Amino acid sequence: MSKTVLHDLFHTLFPDLCLACDRLPKVKSASFCVECLHRMPYTDHFKIKENRVTQHFKGRFVLHHGAAILRFSEGGMVQNMLHKLKYKGRLEIGEIMGKIGAERLLHSNLFGKPDIIIPVPIHAKKLKKRGYNQSTIFGKGLGFSLDIPFSEDSVIKALETESQTGKSRSERVNNVSDVFVIKDPSVVKDKHVLVVDDVVTTGATLEACCIKVMEAGAATISILCIAATE
Numbered sequence: 502m503s504k505t506v507l508h509d510l511f512h513t514l515f516p517d518l519c520l521a522c523d524r525l526p527k528v529k530s531a532s533f534c535v536e537c538l539h540r541m542p543y544t545d546h547f548k549i550k551e552n553r554v555t556q557h558f559k560g561r562f563v564l565h566h567g568a569a570i571l572r573f574s575e576g577g578m579v580q581n582m583l584h585k586l587k588y589k590g591r592l593e594i595g596e597i598m599g600k601i602g603a604e605r606l607l608h609s610n611l612f613g614k615p616d617i618i619i620p621v622p623i624h625a626k627k628l629k630k631r632g633y634n635q636s637t638i639f640g641k642g643l644g645f646s647l648d649i650p651f652s653e654d655s656v657i658k659a660l661e662t663e664s665q666t667g668k669s670r671s672e673r674v675n676n677v678s679d680v681f682v683i684k685d686p687s688v689v690k691d692k693h694v695l696v697v698d699d700v701v702t703t704g705a706t707l708e709a710c711c712i713k714v715m716e717a718g719a720a721t722i723s724i725l726c727i728a729a730t731e
């Protein structure tokens with residue numbers, strides 16, 4: 502039996518285990534155990550204008566507001582959750598983060614109400630291999646809870662990119678600047694577009710995607726990610 506099949510079987514048998522640690526039972530009406538609920542590293546990005554995400558993209562394009570829900574740290578619980586969402590088919594993690602993100606956004610007076618949600622796309626080849634885009638799962642959950650339209654296909658990733666880690670900022674941005682293509686500019690034209698992604702690390706891919714959306718005529722852009730490195 503393959504590792505993935507075993508993993509799936511495990512979750513069929515124990516569907517009530519915490520999404521973050523997979524060890525302890527979930528608290529009733531939550532997706533996490535008591536321990537993980539207590540140490541979930543939420544950011545203050547929904548309340549603070551100058552934060553890690555807005556600072557990162559300052560001066561690059563007109564950013565209405567930017568936030569990450571959680572702080573990402575190497576080897577931490579957030580990395581574990583994102584890994585399961587991205588590589589282990591645990592789509593419910595993206596859905597629940599969409600729901601949590603929506604609640605936080607609704608209680609924030611920094612975002613306003615975006616008109617449309619767009620995920621940072623992945624290349625068609627990768628999509629075929631993985632079967633889903635993790636940012637789409639998150640964005641759909643967010644759109645559903647906020648009652649904001651979600652558009653999966655208006656931006657496509659036309660070129661495959663190598664890892665951006667270890668490159669300088671200008672190298673990274675040049676490397677990805679022509680990667681994204683706007684298929685249908687009317688979807689973003691004159692709109693407040695909320696661009697969503699799973700994690701902000703170097704931010705180069707997210708930046709390239711936002712610049713394309715801006716060039717296609719968006720009025721303003723906001724960013725919401727599940728997590729960001731500090």
Ligand SMILES: [Zn+2]
Nearest residue numbers: 519522534537
């Ligand atoms: Zn837990």
